[in-house]
Amino acid sequence: MPAAQCELVLKPRLLDQVRDCLRRRHYSLRTEKVYVGWIRRFILFHGKRHPADMGPEQVDAFLSHLARHEKVAASTQNQALSSLLFLYRHVLSAPLPWLDNLERAKRPARLPTVLTETEVRRVLGALEGSRWLMASLLYGAGLRLLECLGLRVKDVAFERRQLVIRDAKGGRDRITVLPDSLSGPLQDHLARVRTLHEQDLRGGFGRVALPYALERKYPRAGLQWAWQFVFPSGRVCTSPYTGQQVRHHAHPKTLQRAISQAARTAQILRPVTPHTFRHSFATHLLESGTDIRTVQVLLGHKDVATTMIYTHVMKQPGIGVRSPLDR
Known part of the structure; x- marks a missing residue:
């Protein structure tokens, strides 16, 4: 089956599973949109490969791309990581050892803006x-x-x-x-x-x-x-x-x-x-x-x-x- 046709078959089903899992766990609609968005970007970044066929190398490559090329903040990178961890742990039920070894980006200490x-x-x-x-x-x-x-x-x-x-x-x-x-x-x-x-x-x-x-x-x-x-x-x-x-x-x-x-x-x-x-x-x-x-x-x-x-x-x-x- 061509990759484009495979995407049409797999993508809606996988993302629907993500939405159903998030709603069963009472995540907010706002979080649902964010998680689904990051998972979609992860799949597209790797040429529409199914996440079940990918592992720590692909996750690290995606997070590194966000930090080095897109210059995202540490909090944004951690948000993407949380989305992928949710996908593998709760949707794909893949309790792989490498999930626990992924390190989150350290957020720099920032002082809040305060008005007088x-x-x-x-x-x-x-x-x-x-x-x-x-x-x-x-x-x-x-x-x-x-x-x-x-x-x-x-x-x-x-x-x-x-x-x-x-x-x-x-x-x-x-x-x-x-x-x-x-x-x-x-x-x-x-x-x-x-x-x-x-x-x-x-x-x-x-x-x-x-x-x-x-x-x-x-x-x-x-x-x-x-x-x-x-x-x-x-x-x-x-x-x-x-x-x-x-x-x-x-x-x-x-x-x-x-x-x-x-x-x-x-x-x-x-x-x-x-x-x-x-x-x-x-x-x-x-x-x-x-x-x-x-x-x-x-x-x-x-x-x-x-x-x-x-x-x-x-x-x-x-x-x-x-x-x-x-x-």
């Missing part, structure tokens, strides 16, 4: 509407971008001044603070979202995607107000899991582009992303005297060593070192 409180106000001042509210939650509650977009109505506890973050990084839940200054604007925003939800219901829509098997266990839960996203998308789309028409949360690029433009408007020369607000949240809490264990819990870090990185960028007026130029 004045710079945060300038960037937020260049935003408006729901984008301002989302960016304010990123900074005010220390949220990751997808944690903010994935908030559901039931996860906002106004009386307790808390946000419940579900299924965050590592599959863990946590509770973080809801800023008092955002309570009013957030309630006004939810009132507008509820109006949109009621319009959807009258139009025969109003359903939202539910995590895991809740869609089968509670068929009508996806229509309830409590399960709706706090920041819904402007359009209805088709769920890749159920095929139903649902209103998903806002697209990440919507806020990413808005924050990037706001930073330029505020004349911030450093690159500013949604995650910059999370870095700034942690650093400013430490500078104000909050103990590092509390900051670790609010951020949802598994290890306090991860939180310690912010001690290297916080302002420390009592550090005891004075530049010789100042003398």
